Amino acid sequence: MPRNAFYAQSGGVTAVINASACGVIEEARKHKKHIGRIYAGRDGIIGALTEDLIDTGAESAAAIAGLRHTPGGAFGSCRYKLKSFEQSEAQYRRLIDVFRAHDIGYFFYNGGNDSMDTANKVSEVSRALGYPVACIGVPKTVDNDLAETDNCPGFGSVAKYVAVSMREAGMDVASMARTSTKIFVLEVMGRHAGWITAACGLAAEEAGQAPHILLMPEVRFDEARFLARVDATVKKWGYCTIAVSEGLQNAEGKFLSETGLKDAFGHAQLGGVAPLIAQLVKDKLGYKYHWAVADYLQRAARHLASKTDVLQAYAVGREAVRYAVAGKTAVMAAIKRTSNKPYRWKIEPVALSKVANHEKMMPKKFITGDGFHITQACRDYLLPLIAGVDVPPYRNGLPAYPRLKLKPVPKKLAESFIIP
Numbered sequence: 001m002p003r004n005a006f007y008a009q010s011g012g013v014t015a016v017i018n019a020s021a022c023g024v025i026e027e028a029r030k031h032k033k034h035i036g037r038i039y040a041g042r043d044g045i046i047g048a049l050t051e052d053l054i055d056t057g058a059e060s061a062a063a064i065a066g067l068r069h070t071p072g073g074a075f076g077s078c079r080y081k082l083k084s085f086e087q088s089e090a091q092y093r094r095l096i097d098v099f100r101a102h103d104i105g106y107f108f109y110n111g112g113n114d115s116m117d118t119a120n121k122v123s124e125v126s127r128a129l130g131y132p133v134a135c136i137g138v139p140k141t142v143d144n145d146l147a148e149t150d151n152c153p154g155f156g157s158v159a160k161y162v163a164v165s166m167r168e169a170g171m172d173v174a175s176m177a178r179t180s181t182k183i184f185v186l187e188v189m190g191r192h193a194g195w196i197t198a199a200c201g202l203a204a205e206e207a208g209q210a211p212h213i214l215l216m217p218e219v220r221f222d223e224a225r226f227l228a229r230v231d232a233t234v235k236k237w238g239y240c241t242i243a244v245s246e247g248l249q250n251a252e253g254k255f256l257s258e259t260g261l262k263d264a265f266g267h268a269q270l271g272g273v274a275p276l277i278a279q280l281v282k283d284k285l286g287y288k289y290h291w292a293v294a295d296y297l298q299r300a301a302r303h304l305a306s307k308t309d310v311l312q313a314y315a316v317g318r319e320a321v322r323y324a325v326a327g328k329t330a331v332m333a334a335i336k337r338t339s340n341k342p343y344r345w346k347i348e349p350v351a352l353s354k355v356a357n358h359e360k361m362m363p364k365k366f367i368t369g370d371g372f373h374i375t376q377a378c379r380d381y382l383l384p385l386i387a388g389v390d391v392p393p394y395r396n397g398l399p400a401y402p403r404l405k406l407k408p409v410p411k412k413l414a415e416s417f418i419i420p
Contacts, residue, residue: 002034003105005324006048007056008041009140010080010111010118013073014154015161015302016313017110017140021074022067023317024108024138025056034325035106039409043076045109045118046419049091051098051411058407066402068314069392071302074404077111080419082118085125092125094417099126099133101412106134106324110317112141112152116332117356123330136320137332137352140313142299144195147358148350149334153316154299156309156385159199161301162188162243162294163386167203169292170210170241177239183230183281183289184210187274188298190245192217194362196298199382200243201374210241215277217247218362219371221256227284229372234287248273303399307388312345319347343384 007024009017021040028035040054041047047054054075056064067074082088099107109119116137123135139146144155166186173184188196194216201214212233215221233240248256257273274291281287316333323331331349338344366378374382392399 002032002036004037004039004103005035005106005108005321006039006041006053006099006102006104007075007108008044008047008110009073009075009077010044010109010115011077011140012079012142012299013071013077014140014142014299015071015157015305016153016309018067018070018072018074019310019313020110020138020140020153020317022064023314024110024321025064025067027318027321031321031325035321036103039102039104040075042406042408044078044080045082046078046080047076048095048098049417049419051101051413051417053102053409055407055409058405063402063404068310069302069390070401071300075406081114082121085121085128092122093129095122096126096129096131097413100131102409104133106136108136108138108317108320108324110138110140112139112143112146113355113357113359115140116146116352119332120330120352120356123352132329134324134327134329135352136324136329137355138316138320139332139334142196143190143193145193145359145361146355147360148332148354150337150345151312151335151385153309153313153335155195156306156312157301157304158189158196158298159202159382160306160309160386161298161304162186162196162200163202164304165294166200166211166241166243167209170203173210173239173241173290180288181290182234182239182287183242183278184239185242185244185274185278185289185291186211187244187246187272187291187293189294190217191247192359192361194218194245194247197243197245198362198366198374198378199386202379202382202386204373208237211243212237212240213242213372214374215242215244215248216362216367216371217245217249218367220251220253221248222251223280227281229370230281230287231285234285240287242277244273244277246273302392302401305390306386307390308343308385310390315347323349340380340384343387
């Protein structure tokens, strides 16, 4: 008999995470011998714990297809981490109780590092508790820091957005620099890995073009060297544009922008490094500045999504279902680059245990010797990921993004569950 499937979105959403949802649901609908109903968790894993399930069967084929060009998380996401079984036994038992009540035999978890760890733990615990569930990881993260995959769905579109933004802002600053602003600082996401900052570097195809300086977490910040480079750049080109990661660290390895707060995963809350860098330049060199924080704009910009990114996001969702019905479990659908020129790729399964709690940093060969820009090798890696534009449909001059019905599934468990 076919068993039901459960899909959930986790962590910070991206411009293409719904394309993965589309891939999962459309493919699952093709496997009626294996998969019955397809449920989604409202607000990620929280929906499973609270038995707050969404019946995707209530959505038309056209509505599900529309997810492919819709930003945000259509079913809601969350930042909530399941700890070890010993620490969170009640939550794991609750999860299995919900799965058992709704005959869920397939679990598709769409997220980043912590989400792959959760999917791996659920796979292990489900076997230990006598209710085996096929657990498949669907990769997603704008940070591009998942191990065992060439790149991560969500990153290509962010990379395209920040590169375009830097190019356009750079042209703006250049036109006014003689009598006005000479310094522009753009802060982008990236806690430990500088992939998004590196992507800003794609905007500079010739000497003197923005951005002139990249500040990445992999290179410890040296104030004296940085100020000297800024001053030299202004004197040579008339202005200086800088892209900086939120995770920039000083010589002691401390985040420059750490607020002292923690997020739901226990990570340091970051933000505000751009004004720090801009004010430093003003105080030491006297140059007038402007700064901006890309923040949610960079990961929500579906109107400028990379075509490569959309195709890959859909593909990992589709292949995740194929792995599950083929009997695989505790694997993630990973992207493998088979050729750079021409760019070719495929999807392959990798063990969740190899992905969970690992971070892929920028390799040294991708960073110039002075630490302030990207090499040609990095450019060759990044360019295929931002290729093409997958334009959403427009109505009245604005993107037309569909809204789902999000029909709730009747609860079967008498007891409720309170999230601690």
